[in-house]
Amino acid sequence: MQESKPIMFVGTCSDAGKSVINTGVCRILKQDGYTPAPFKAQNMSLNSYATPEGYEIGRAQATQAEACGIACHTDMNPVLLKPSGEMMSQVILNGKPIGNRSAYEYFRKDDNAKLFDEATLAFERLSNRYSPIVMEGAGSISELNLKKRDIVNMRMAKRVGADVYLVADIDKGGVFGSVYGSIMLLDEDERQLIKGIIINKFRGDVRLFDEGRKIIEDLTGIPVIGVVPYFKDIYIEDEDSVVLDSRNGEAKEGKVNVAIIKLPQMSNFTDFNALQFDNRVNVYYTTVLSQIEKADIVILPGSKSTINDLEFIQSKGIPSLLKEMYQQGKTVIGICGGYQMMGEKITDPKQIEGTTEVIDGIGLLPMETIITEEKKTVQQQFKFRDGDEVCEGYEIHMGKSESLTDVTPLVKTLDGHDDGIYRDERCWGSYMHGILDNVSVINHLLSPYVDEESSEFSYSSFKNTEYDKLAQHLRQHINIKAIYESASCSKK
Template sequence: MKKKIMIQGTGSDVGKSVLAAALCRILKQDGLRVAPFKSQNMALNSYVTPDGREIGRAQGVQAEACGMAATVDMNPILIKPTGSMRSQIVVRGKPHMDMDASSYRDFTRKVWPILQESYHRLEQQADVIVIEGAGSPVEINLKDREIVNMRIARWLQSPVLLVGDIDRGGLFAQVVGTLELLEPEERDLIAGILINKFRGDPSLLHSGIRWLEERTGKPVLGLIPFLPDLDLEAEDSMSLDRRPVLKKNERDDRIEVAVIRHPHLSNFTDFDALEKEEDVALRYVGHPEALGSPDVVILPGSKNTVEDWLHWVRMGMAGAIQDRARQGGHIVGICGGYQMMGMELKDPLQVESRHGQVKGMELFPLHTTFLPEKRTVRVRGVLTNWGEEVWQSLRQEKVEGYEIHMGITEPISGGKSGGPLFRVAADGENPRGEGWISRDGRRWGTYLHGVFDNDGFRRAWLNQLRREKGWAPLQPSRSHAARREAAFDRLADHVRRHVDIPRLYQILDEKTSHTG
């Protein structure tokens, strides 16, 4: 019988995804085949599997922690909010349809067989399944149709670890309240409590832990200190609010990069590798007056490109970026941001918004037409020969990344100011031009998410910016992949030190049951 353990939380953002990744890596280190599972995820940060399907970013990261390729079975249902109280529902990695909350509640009745099939396929690949819940298991208005918390635990008779975040305060009320609101058979599945993000002297909490155990009858299996600089990407853009604000004197000897924080920002993890470079000062900007005069402005991906672009036009951010381009600043667009940099955004079928056609930033001689079919694919390629001599060191630099978009971007007839940035292909495809770069190399855009994860490209591009500023180039630092592996191991070591892992194995052995 397959073993499983489920991570649920007293609320959102208590650390479920990170602790699930930690358990995945610990079990892998101990020689077990492990797979993550989250039946339903809601996130704008998504991950493309090797076969070109879309799942929640957290499950992709957890799969990496397990040392296995991500599959749609790890997250069969993904909800991507689009604005206007609607969300795109992705089923087994492909868009199903847009729904409002009421329609989705009815839809959950139909997807249970899909979740079961996905879980059973994972069982064929792993010795242990690490299952993640979502939000709180005691949202009373949602319990009758939820498909991600206790309904999963009851179906699988899985032991559950309940995680609470002590950093925000109110931990004892959150834990006790959650247990009180569970049904008796659900409460019986709670095998232990994890107290996460602790700061301070552990001895000061001993009496509180004793009280909690006596009050609930559940053991506290870990008091996990806050782990700074984890170096693993977050799934929720709320995490951007907790990043330290850069001060002016911290940027004088670094390349200043301003990432525009769209209202429907997606895949902001595209910039994690860039942010870790020692000569980069990266900040997120949500107001035009905060833009300043950065060396580089990056327009990232968006789940609603047209609405986000019109928001920036109304706010004055569009004009501020155009001014920065005229002043010689470097402007970069990724996916939706790349679409914004063209001449026009056309949505005749109202795929993304009610606007049929809007003017873009007019930095590239391109227009984008939105179509119902989403392209999700992993690609590899090389840099083309466009751009002037400042890009010479990047010629034929290899890149890889993934595309997630519903638009087709094409050159406007007669447009000659630049050309394709990359020449790429997915498995089974012929190489094609992708993205765009101006002749002076100061403006470029691409559909490739993860382009900055390419170590050679990232460092060569930054060194071009350094030369422009009269600075000597730097040697490549530790690779992004090596940094991630080190981060997984650091996280696992941290959790091992502060969680009763022997008791966790006892729970796995004692609570194994059928998955009927």
């Protein structure tokens, strides 16, 4: 039985910072002795994660669960949309694919009544185990043309009686219009749910916004419960691949340069977050041949549409460059979809990904892949190469790869199966997302280019520390007591 009202963060726009605020409040609640859990009825992202039970959810809710100190579960994100092109998305319901829909089909068919009911059931199951539930909206709360069919913003808030807090990104400009307009476009019963406003990403002395705070409160009749300064010194995993636009970069002297091919349908770009914290390395994303050529190591990442992305890099002449670089002694590796691309051929006889049924791969690994309807989703523990260290990762992929010759597997999972192909220290691939979160794997990858191994770095411990830093930052700038009092929080 739920003992406090759900707390929900919604936005005036996309990328207002809802996910980060949600994550920080989840950690604050945990620190204060509550048993919180995150919830987002519907997420749209190519960045997903495998639950312990072997199902799929959005990475943001997995991150928020981590901040709560609990295992992630599909009830935290019952509906996940994975874009597979300009107008189509794979629909994941309760962790499993149920088919592809166009945007028009998704938003028109029966006002999403079935998915809304499924999301409500997931919320109810979650609220029987945790309290309070910390909910997250999506995009803007006032998209009037989508509102009737929306299952993630105010429609969900009304159904579960959440206390709602509107997050506005002042860094984008127009904060007064976006806050006032977002609230005034709501129905009266929806406005009653808005308990506070948070001005996010403020640059400079927050006292300079004291007058602005009063203006907003006078206009809306709703208190501004926080003005949160912009920060760059706290690391929280990003959900949206739009952040990669700021990581284009280029090769640097004195570093091991790692170029990640920026695929149009790149998935799970968080695979490379730990690598970015290695001070021996310079990581950048690119499809420019001259920048790829300057790299010591090139990584082909995961993809939601492997064949389409392979056609894309073929059109740019990237495969022939990668083969040439490997012959010159540089390193080329692939993860998941990138691993599939490194083989001799990919076939899609049922046209699951599109109209192309057969395509030649890059030809760096002796294998062929067939795209299958069945999706494998599983967390894994494994040993890398001949090492003794138990590493962790996860698999999320559609397709099976078969070697054409006797090969050396890259990893052996603790449940007894081999994964990947190890051609040599400069050429290998694997289905294992998160493989580069493990220090021993990073050290192996960099070994041809550095003399010393890195000292032990725990990515999970690092993230845990950052959650605490985020919590402290939000405590300083948001009236957490007001949130508690409105939600009538009581500890289990």
